[in-house]
Amino acid sequence: MQGHRGPREPASASEGTALTPEALDALVSVSADGLAVLDADGRFTALNDSAAALLGSAAADLIGRPAPFKPDAGVPQGTPRTVRRLVPGGRFRDLEYRLAPLSDGGQAVWFSDRTDVLRQQERLTAIARAAASVAGTFSLRATLDAVAREMVMTANIVAVQILSLDDPAADLRILGMAGFGPAADFVERLSACRRLGARVRFFDAFVGGRPVVEKHRKASIMADPRWEPLHEIMNRPDWDGFVATPMVVRARTVGVINAYYRAGEDPGPGSLAFLQAMADHAAVAIDTASLLARTRTRAQSDERRRLARDLHDSVVQQLFSMRMQAKALRGRLDRPDAELERVRPIAEELAELSASALADLRLLVFELRPLDLAEHGLVAAVRAHVESVRARTGLVIDVVTTDGLPVTGGLDVQEDLYRIVCEAVHNVVKHAGASTVEVTLRAEEDDLVVLVRDDGAGRGGGEPPGSREQLGLVSMRERTERWGGRFAAGPGTDGGWTVRAAVPLRRVRAQAPG
Secondary structure, three states, X not given: OOOOOOOOOOHHHHOOOOEOHHHHHHHHHHOOOEEEEEOOOOEEEEEOHHHHHHHOOOHHHHOOOEOOOOOOOOOOXXXXXXXXXXXXXXXXXXXXXXXXXXXXXOEEEEEEEOHHHHHHHHHHHHHHHHHHHHHHOOOHHHHHHHHHHHHHOOOOEEEEEEEEOOOOOOOOEEXXXXXXXXXXXXHHHHHHHHHOOOOOHHHHHHHHOOOEEEOOHHHHHHOOHHHHHHHHHHOOOOOOEEEEEEEEEOOEEEEEEEEEEOOOOOOOHHHHHHHHHHHXXXXXXXXXXXXXXXXXXXXXXXXXXXXHHHHHHOHHHHHHHHHHHHHHHHHHOOOOOHHHHOOHHHHHHHHHHHHHHHXXXXXXXXHHOOHHHHHHOHHHHHHHHHHHHHHHHOOEEEEEEOOOOOOOOOHHHHHHHHHHHHHHHHHHHHHHOOXXXXXXXXXXXXXXXXXXXXXXXXXXXXXOHHHHHHHOHHXXXXXXXXXXXXXXXXXXXXXOEEEEEEEEHHHHOOOOOO
């Protein structure tokens, strides 16, 4: 398309004087911009070759037809205005125009194509706002929702998804979305489409590391029965073409941005560059959130270890000394003496209280810093925790695992898996009314799977569905997804309740999340 050079305006128009037909004919013949003559009813009576080209039709076909340029009595003469026009071929053009009155009651109109300029302005504004969102909030979902909204505010994009995934075989997460309306179950519906054999094009962008452009994608999706689970969601926005752009940071692809274009808005080089800029911002936001989460977790872990060390070195030792002194006092009271006999109950109560406090404090120290985890690994730490719960509650708990379980990563991932087991077992003790629990750690294909199953009362002893977050399920889900894993919890097929966390083995063997 021709770039904007500013419509030429005759001196008589700027001075408020109507043009004569002869003067106008001369201008029409020499103008390089679009120039046309409209009659008193706003219909074309003459136009030059540039005008016909900008309007996408032959001049002869336009004569006598209504023009898209409308006069407005409230706008000063010569003021530039913009109109969007659908031209043959299904594309939109933004035309900037100026009107000047003619002596016969008609109008002269000068116009030029401003499509690329206006779109670039919109894109630069969106990029600047997206950058401000990335810098101004600590919530990843809020940041990427804002990025998606900025993209939808541009003229040619009607809907956006920002998706995070680790590999094409894994489940994905929606980190930002705009233009689709309510779509909380999008991931589940997409999984159903994949099971039906639908080809998901944005996976090609993820694997190949290059944008994937699909013109007229909506028509093919709506006609394909394999996409039926998503038809209702995908039919909401009025879109046609589709572009998937990979999000890459530090040479690692962390997800994709899917942009859905209006009908007639084929993505050109300028639009692809805009998508790449937004993808870069989104990738930085994802990477920053991962780094912050890792730093926060390590700081919390360090603080727990420091607190555990301080408790062990001071309070535990003092309680231990109190218990020994109480036992010594009780031994002295064994000698027959009526006066001392009155002190015996106090000494015995002191011994019992100190023993109970010492047991509770040792359990707290272990929870803050599971020594078996650091010294002997995940399986040993789980067994130690289960043994302490069994001794305290009488609950029958079995740990099922295999020799040589491939857990060789750092303490961060092992501690997250350990905490998932602890939280799940705690929920059983507190809510399920169960008599037996089975904790399973095993390798399944490319995952390390943690299962906690009980024979209790299903949904937390009859708790309403809304209480699931109160039972620590959100924490367990976050710990699982931090390592690219999948989490599920719900009633078991044979009753009771089942918690399942599956983390990719490659993450269990590595140190860093994200």
